[in-house]
Amino acid sequence: MSTNEVKAFGTEAAEAPLKNLDIQRREVTPHDIQIEILYCGICHSDLHAVRDEWGGTKYPIVPGHEIVGRVTVVGDHVQKFKIGDLAGVGCIVDSCRECEYCKEGEEQFCENGNTIVFNSPDKKHGGITYGGFSENIVVDENYAVHFPETLDLASAAPILCAGITVYSPFKHWNVGPGKKVGIIGIGGLGHIAIKIAKAMGGEVTVFTTSISKADDAKRLGADEVVLSTNREQMKAQSKFDLILDSVSANHDVNAFLRILKVDGALVLVGLPVEQLPVGAFSLVHGRKSFSGSNIGGIRETQEVLDFCAAHHITADIELIRVNQINEAFDRLQKGDVKYRFVVDMASLKN
């Protein structure tokens, strides 16, 4: 298959900074669209992957999985998009389409292994996938979503990972009026989780280790803010139906299991490198669940975008240029972002 050379920003080693790279994108096949990338968010998963914290990263890697842009080419059989449409691409760019989960629209759980937007072997077209820190991307139309024209494109890009990752468990665990929801960590996922949980009607308490973020948490919509390092404040907590844990590093989950209601659930979305010890007594008293959730399927990604458009929800972002990505990764490592970095991909060209 012939290819197109495309400018990108990535790295050839875990220790090396990201730099300009030339990558090959496939030619547009009949069900593909080509998207000129306008903005791409930076998720902590990009950082875990670039630095090979989870193991298994193949180099060179071009990260980026909160991709929004305009369709510039459509394949002969494309039905969902036309040239000029806005389109979004998140984590998943292909899956088997035949297993139980793909049929249910939960491609994130594809039994035969889905293809992730970067660093994933491309079973159909060969090679390894490259993500959104690039000029354009070629993707099967079924794995792209319509991006609402009414949202600010840069600040809405993070809905494609951060948004869906918190929306999906909120739906699954029925967040709504009368539900007491906790959110741990005010980062990219946590800050948008506050907005989405409130829009769903939940009563929201935020747990943070950063006292400097307390005022922001209220501004973002939280009903209550708790400093999770303060024992007295933690002890005073009453019972939660659901606590969403978005922490990217090792931490004590037992402290949060303790403050769940009977039948309450602590749901991990954060992906710390180290294992998290769970005490049996934290779970059995109160029939509690320790659970997890992984992004969301394509249909639900469209749903969360439409939900955010209806409720005027976008991320609070710092818009940066491509040549600021390395600095942004260093700041993300320190929790120093309010609250999502988004890259203006036009800056790759000049």
Ligand code: NAP
């Ligand atoms: P982020 O912006 O860096 O936010 C993480 C937040 O966790 C920080 O802002 C901080 O909040 C808190 N935190 C960091 N280190 C901590 C520590 N040592 N102890 C306690 N709290 C700490 O990251 P993100 O982009 O939101 O991603 C969060 C995690 O979710 C990452 O591990 C990422 O890989 C994962 N993720 C998972 C999925 C999925 O599908 N499951 C999807 C996307 C991302 P405070 O300052 O408020 O304490």
Ligand code: ZN
């Ligand atoms: Zn992500």
Ligand code: ZN
């Ligand atoms: Zn499947």
